[in-house]
Amino acid sequence: MAFYCKRCAAERSEASRRRRGIRPQRKPSVPVAAGMKWCPDCGETKALEDFPRTGVERHTYCKPCHNERGRETRERLYGGSREYHLRRRYGIDQDMFNTLLELQDGLCAICGVPNPEHVDHDHRTGAVRGILCFNCNGGLGQFRDNIAHLERAITYLKGHTWQLVLIHPGVYQVRSPTWERLPSPSS
Incomplete structure (x- = not known):
């Protein structure tokens, strides 16, 4: 049960809004x-x-x-959507971002590309780790920050990357370190 009737309650609410500087509600001129x-x-x-x-x-x-x-x-x-994003998502402001970037000499913390724009953070704790370029930040995300996955990726690259091998003075051949281990199609 209300203390005031609907009309009186509406009048009091409207008066309160005016005192607080809230402009009157606009209403459509024709039925909707x-x-x-x-x-x-x-x-x-x-x-x-x-x-x-x-x-x-x-x-x-x-x-x-x-x-x-x-x-x-x-x-x-x-002060803008970038500042809003940094504060809401990472708990830092543009000044803190600039400080982190300055500590990294304006380079990506992983690959060294100039002017990185992405904040890297620990997904478990939310702590900011550094500023990365798009590719490095995405790469860590794809590996789900899993060190074991990254170590296996490094091992894979070391064993499967094609390299120039000197076979005679001045003569190079492109080979993979694991190429010799693969069985030939005729065997």
């Missing part, structure tokens, strides 16, 4: 058809599919307006 929804930001009536889902219901604003509001919030609170 079934399967449609009105967006208060752009003032357009659109299909329900044009509004992002919030579980069972739909957001108040259409997708373009919803995305613009998100961009504006990220810019206002974090």
Whole structure:
């Protein structure tokens, strides 16, 4: 049981919003058809599919307006989407990223390519390990940070990489260290 009737409760809520500086709710000027929804930001009536889902219901604003509001919030609170991403995902800011990169002399911590842009972190603890280039970061991810898998990959590369072998002075042949171990097709 409510203390105020619906009309009085609505008036009190509206007065409270005004005192807090929240502007009045906009309402559509014409009734909205079934399967449609009105967006208060752009003032357009659109299909329900044009509004992002919030579980069972739909957001108040259409997708373009919803995305613009998100961009504006990220810019206002974090100074941009990069800063937002670094803080939310890794718990660091752009200054910390720049410090880590400076400690690595501006190079990828693994391959030494200049200007890496990807934060490497331990997936179990979330701790940031360093700054890597796209390929090195993806490679570690593909190996699931498993040292045993990486060691087997190194062993594989050492045994299967084609190399130049000197067979006579000035004459080289391209061979794999394991090539001689493979059975011939006629045997």
